[in-house]
Amino acid sequence: MKKGKSFSEALQQQPKHFPADLVRTVKAGEQTGFLDLVLADHAIYEKQRQLLLGKFQQALFYPCIVLLMGSVLLVYVLVFIIPSFQNIFTSLDIRLSVLLKAMFLISTFVREQWALLIGAILAIFASVVFWLRSDQGKELMAKLFWHSRIGKLFWLNKSFWLLSRFLGAGIPLLEAMKLARGVISNSVFRQKWSRLSQLAEKGQSLHQAAIYCGLPEDAIVLLKSREQAGRLGEGLQKIAEMYQLELNERLGKINSLVEPAAILLVGGVVGAIVCILFLPLLQMTREMM
Numbered sequence: 222m223k224k225g226k227s228f229s230e231a232l233q234q235q236p237k238h239f240p241a242d243l244v245r246t247v248k249a250g251e252q253t254g255f256l257d258l259v260l261a262d263h264a265i266y267e268k269q270r271q272l273l274l275g276k277f278q279q280a281l282f283y284p285c286i287v288l289l290m291g292s293v294l295l296v297y298v299l300v301f302i303i304p305s306f307q308n309i310f311t312s313l314d315i316r317l318s319v320l321l322k323a324m325f326l327i328s329t330f331v332r333e334q335w336a337l338l339i340g341a342i343l344a345i346f347a348s349v350v351f352w353l354r355s356d357q358g359k360e361l362m363a364k365l366f367w368h369s370r371i372g373k374l375f376w377l378n379k380s381f382w383l384l385s386r387f388l389g390a391g392i393p394l395l396e397a398m399k400l401a402r403g404v405i406s407n408s409v410f411r412q413k414w415s416r417l418s419q420l421a422e423k424g425q426s427l428h429q430a431a432i433y434c435g436l437p438e439d440a441i442v443l444l445k446s447r448e449q450a451g452r453l454g455e456g457l458q459k460i461a462e463m464y465q466l467e468l469n470e471r472l473g474k475i476n477s478l479v480e481p482a483a484i485l486l487v488g489g490v491v492g493a494i495v496c497i498l499f500l501p502l503l504q505m506t507r508e509m510m
Contacts, residue, residue: 284480290487291486300331307325320497321501363407367409368409371472374467376405376410377437377464379461380401380404381461382465383400388457395418395421413436414434417431439463440460447459
């Protein structure tokens, strides 16, 4: 580390090795003089976050494999199976439905313009990734994440847990809120937290400030009861634990639903293709009988 530079500035110069969350955490700790405490709490919370992320990624692995195999199967059907049926229908002079005509057109396009199709898919993918990395994309994703229940659970759990730790270490409330704000990367919640801090600085109780900032009702009720009992730190920790449990439950439900949803999606597409292909043959067989 060069002389004259703070620890956070040194970390900021190595973005590939040190994420933005860690840099903000170190900066907040330097500003308040509680760098050791902040880093210790960040390490604990990062471990919890990695465990959650690992479970989520593990649960998504099988559905992704199912979707990939389903995509390969769909391409195989479009390229090799459907042309055979097209020849049969043409030779038998069967009247084609709108769905059959559309399917044959898609099959012909995939076979003849496969390079253009792959290029278009790659271009769309690259455009989406580029937009998500832009400021507008990050802002929109931050809004969508905060307005989801999982987003609220994640950020309220993190901020309240850190705030309870800071209060337990003897840091004054306003200073602790300033310290917690430094580790919030979601722009929407960061604005709400700033408003929360401003109201608390003007003398509002924390639960009243939470009402004005539009925080969830269950958090407000718990904050009010613990604040009136003079056990705010304990209340914040209880809220964080409650949100952690709910977050685990919701992620577990999502994980349990994604796998059958992927199987149903692949099965539904393949089943629809089979029905569209074989219905004309069944109708022709009935007419002949």
